[in-house]
Amino acid sequence: MNAENLIALLIAAPLLGAAVLLVGGRRLDAVGHWVGTLLSAASFVIGVILFADLLGKDAEHRTLTQHLFSWIPVEGFQADVAFRLDQLSMTFVLLITGVGSLIHLYSIGYMEHDERRRRFFGYLNLFLAAMLLLVLADNYLLLYVGWEGVGLASYLLIGFWQHKPSAATAAKKAFLVNRVGDMGLSIAIMLMFTTFGTFAFGPLLGTHAEPGLAGGASEGKLTAIALMLLLAACGKSAQVPLQSWLGDAMEGPTPVSALIHAATMVTAGVYLIVRSAAIFNAAPDAQLVVTVVGAVTLLFGAIVGCAKDDIKKALAGSTMSQIGYMVLAAGLGPIGYVFAIMHLVTHGFFKAGLFLGAGSVMHGMNDEVDMRKYGGLRTYMPVTFITFGLGYLAIIGFPGLSGFFSKDKIIEAAFAKGGTEGWILGGAALLGAAITAYYMTRVMLMTFFGEKRWQPDENGNEPHPHESPRVMTIPMIVLAVGSVFGGAIFGIGDRFLHWLEPVTGHSHGDSPVSALTVTLATVVVLVIGGAIAYAQYGRRPVPAVAPRGSLLTRAARRDLLQDDFNHVVLVRGGEHLTRSLVYVDHTLVDGVVNGTAAGFGGLSGRLRRVQNGFARSYAVSMFGGVALLIAATLLMRAV
Amino acid sequence: MTAPLAAYTTSTGEAFQFWVLGTVAVLGALGTVFMRRAVHSALCLAGTMIVLAVFYLANGAYFLGIVQIVVYTGAIMMLFLFVVMLVGVTAADSLKETIKGQRWLALLCGAGFGILLFAGIANASLKQFNGTGRANANGNVEGLAALIFTKYVFAFEITGALLITAAVGAMVLTHRERTERPRTQRELAEQRVREGVHLPPLPAPGVYARHNAVDIAGLLPDGTPSELTVNKTLRERGQVRDVSTEALNDLRALERRAEERLERTEIEPSIAKRPEEASK
Amino acid sequence: MNPVNYLYLAALLFTIGATGVLIRRNAIVVFMCIELMLNACNLAFVTFSRMHGNLDGQIIAFFTMVVAAAEVVVGLAIIVSLFRTRHSASVDDASLMKL
């Protein structure tokens, strides 16, 4: 049979799962989690089949498209439900379904004691479907559907424990911040429509061979579109200034944090930018902004990561910073696209692994998240320790592991941009690498080394750290393997480069510094970073309560005061605005009307006095009236 | 006297009559409005109507003139008087106005209305007067009769119906339906005993042999007048005359005469007036 | 003298009557004033008939009288029954039309 027709099945499988699990009701509680896992696995299998099919073709013809039906047919406005599977989306499909399936598996154990587990798997499947739709869509509008779909799924999953007000609030916040980004996306689509009359990838972006319409428009328009797309990407990928939701999103169950807020959804922004390469390439100013956003975010996230004592929040900060790397790379243009995606994939592996490890730790520690209450866990949960350790080495870019290949390339590319920008960006990237090494080492030390620091909680039951069940450890192991060898597989011989090049294009910038120097520099800084962390947290015992810390630390603990800013400016301001508007609506707009009514009421009240019921006064008025009539007739005759 | 009536201007006789009687008529009308007692108003109105009757005659409406006197002054005004009697001859309503501004408004409207009316008549072209001479050629009554029974016969019939309806209506309105059996003397007596108020028949009005009018309260032994003696209706209308002062005056007069007869020197001037003066 | 004066007189009487209706409170007097107005009209009619030299005016006056008679009968009846119920003949006491 024809491979194109399988594409729809990729999405259909998890969608079916979501439908069945959410509509099915309690009678599915027993088997729900297996249904969900199997369907996502099925989707992964289909993905593999398609991948094989693609490998079978030669590089230029590795684009499958499937046109299902015309979605919104309106005069001069064509939006179809059509899918496009090329190397880029293929990469994502494998990442999403693969990691997704693993995390489904993990969740079976993690959510075991939750009576709403079926619902949880339903949401997970819904997320998979939406994410696949996002990466497979053939036009921006359909992409938008997936885009908001993942937003919805993340909203549902962050707020999965809705009885916790904090969770509900976090979910709402995530959705709202994302909505701001979505606004950017929709405006971008409108701009495309007005500029090009279409927003389908094919005609718009074209291919390597024949460039699409994107080049044809004025640079101003293109810059506007690009910036709007960037806004969208910031929202989804938690880039400055829309990053504030990611930290709170950790309220969700840990598998969710691993899948959505580490491996897949948050990288959608990078996908969007890389996908729209044709537009960005034609808008250099926008690209510069992208790189700046990326650089700022990677530092921002790293600094926040250093200060958090909550293990998940620390990892969230690191996610932010890693995505910062990707965005930076994507902003560099053809030099960086491939490495952005590559780092995205490797990051998918090790960050998911790290989160799952964190989850396993929490699982063993009665859901304690404060690292200052951990310590010396390596003996209690060896598998977790090893997998987590490998993930750690991968993320700090330890030579030979996956993170090393991808991140190192990005730093190179940053320098290769050339000029002062090149130096600044490259420097930022290097600094980021150092800080990454620092905070990851800190996490590692605080969690697994040192002496145990946990005490019995208020109602006296001391946590008994233990290794997690098999169903949880297997995914961790798989991911660990991935994070060890992934980089090598991709990086050596530029396999990944050749795989992706036809879509994104690639160009070698002439770097002012040789690749080797960059590599050495990277290694040096990460050693320094690690050493400082060791000096702080490895040599002397970690205090169980956080010291007051420097001003920067305290700011970082509060996400560098960005939330406070939002609260004061947006939330408070918004509340005042709405309250005053409600008042205005009631007094002014409504008041005018009621005022008129009251006026008439008063007037008629006055007039009522005339009706005093005395026949004589009525007679007077009659008499007067007659007199007037006579006067009138006389006047008539006079004139 | 038909000939001069055809003229544009009337005979001086009629003019004189008009000015004299016209004044009377207006005075009567004013009296009707401004007399405080209904009776007086009625009398004034009657006067005005008679004057009008005369004017009808003067205008050659002989039949109407007579009818005016007979029907209006004779019947209608009498009817009025009856009602006045029923309602109270001397129930003098104060001319004090209760509704604020009513009087002034009324006068204003009246004045304005009158002026306008006069203006209207003034600039109406009423030049030629062809009096009723030819119309009354073979008798005014015959003329009227001819018209009534030919041209206006239908209206005439209708008015007949109207009169009957009015009569019936008046009866219906004034007739009081007896709801319970009239009580016999016996029952009344028993009721009086039961209620215990004034068992014997009511005392007669009037005092001494002098004042035996029905509207004078008889005096009790201590000399205080007793309302009981006066007719209930009169009492309601508040028309009980008080003669106690007169009685005192008469007493004094008696003493004085007695002293004159006995040639008492010191004569104090009388404090009270003589009865005949008092009654003035 | 010009017979128009009769009209002036009629107008004057009518006005007086009307004013009386407005000023007096005693229903009977009010009624009398109405009669006065009717008579004024009659005078006017008679005068008109003299002007035009035909008897139609007199006929109208005649009818007016008849109607007036009927009206007086009914009106007085009303007054009497009113007096019976309220022990007063003041028109102001019959102000039930008040809100």
Added chain:
Amino acid sequence: MSFPLLTATAVLPAVGAIATAAVPAARRTAAKWLALLVSLATLALAIVVLVRFDPDGDRYQLTESHAWIKAFGVRYELGVDGIAVALVALTALLIPFIILAGWHDADPLETGSRRWRPTQGFFALILAVEAMVIISFEATDVFVFYIFFEAMLIPMYFLIGGFGDRAHEHGEKAAATQRSYAAVKFLLYNLVGGLIMLAAVIGVYVVAGNFSLQEIAQARADGSLHMATSTERWLFLGFFFAFAVKAPLWPLHTWLPNAMGEATAPVAVLITAVVDKVGTFAMLRFCLQLFPEASKWATPVILVLALISIIYGALLAVGQRDIKRLVAYASISHFGFIIMGIFAMTSQGQSGATLYMVNHGISTAALMLVAGFLISRRGSRLIADYGGVQKVAPVLAGTFLIGGLATLSLPGLAPFVSEFLVLVGTFTRYPAIGIIATFGIVLAALYTLVLYQRTMTGPVKAEVAKMPDLRVRELVVVAPLVVLLIFLGVYPKPVTDIVNPAVRQTMSDVHQTDPKPEVEAAK
């Protein structure tokens, strides 16, 4: 002549209304079933109309025309174009759900005032409204339209004033006074609008000599009927004012929150999902066709007002403490979108607006009816009185969430399609307005999610702990709506196919063509 299908669609519910009212007081349930059956029969008829309607055929189809008042050249003329057909179908579709949702709303209260046969009256009134709405969608004679446009107010007045929520936070008495206030406000607003429109209707007759929409539009098109610019503008304003009041456009909106807040949820749905649509529909059919030039002249102002409605309504929705009032203000925001789409004068905008009317009807129905079920359980409309419902009544919470997501026009649900079309349509001609309007989608997310968070999530409040989940009847009401929302969100083609030709016509009426993209798409 053929069977008068359109008349039938209106007469059937009218007769049904009379019959329902005639059911003896004791047979309450019989009356309900009768009303339900009648509404279903009407739905069947409407579907027949939908099937018989040929999108690519003449502009007005299934037309009927009889002389009515010869003196004024009033003819009883009916006919439907794509837009009208869609809306007739929507109306006929929603009424059964409304009746079913209000099944117990009019049962006589155990305590308090026993109204005169409240149940029969309630359902009879609903059917009466349906009849009038349908005929005003179908009328192609200005006079006929006007009559039913106004007559609609009478049953609505009684529905709002006569039947409020069972329990009220301030007690039955306060509820009664607020109800009557709301009802009177509704009546006065719409009457004022209607009277001004009446003047304009007469004006049209004076100018054109007859009331027939087709003839006048035809005459306008071929120039045989010339209107002085000022005349046309005045007449346009007269019509537009009435429609702007009906489809509440800022600043004429304040009657809606009161009406929707005080009426029972089904009646609120009737107001916002059915009756108000007549206003926006009439803008498309009468304002644009009769006065194309004036419409273009007024466009900038109207667009700004619509924009204000969008943002203002959304902001006020955020500030509400009362669930139903919140939905009402949300509707005001949505009507802003509809009007914006109509007057953007682009095919995307107008198709979007028409689609929006349908989708908004369905989505608001879903949200409001579920909210009604919620309120009927707790007996309070205040958001603060709820919390943690999701834990005790997950199905209710789920449907409520879906309704909310539809309200914030989540892609994949029906409203998204229409909202995006409106935005695009506006953006192509007025970019600035389009962009500002886009803020509406963020605010929509805000008020919807805040509502959901405060009512459904968090710790379970003691008062809601015993709250039962959706009953079968309620599920029967909600489930089809949800299905429709998803279906039309994924596959709106059936509707757009019907609507597009009509929109093309309207565009040609106003002599407008879509602006061409800067870079012509390479075919």
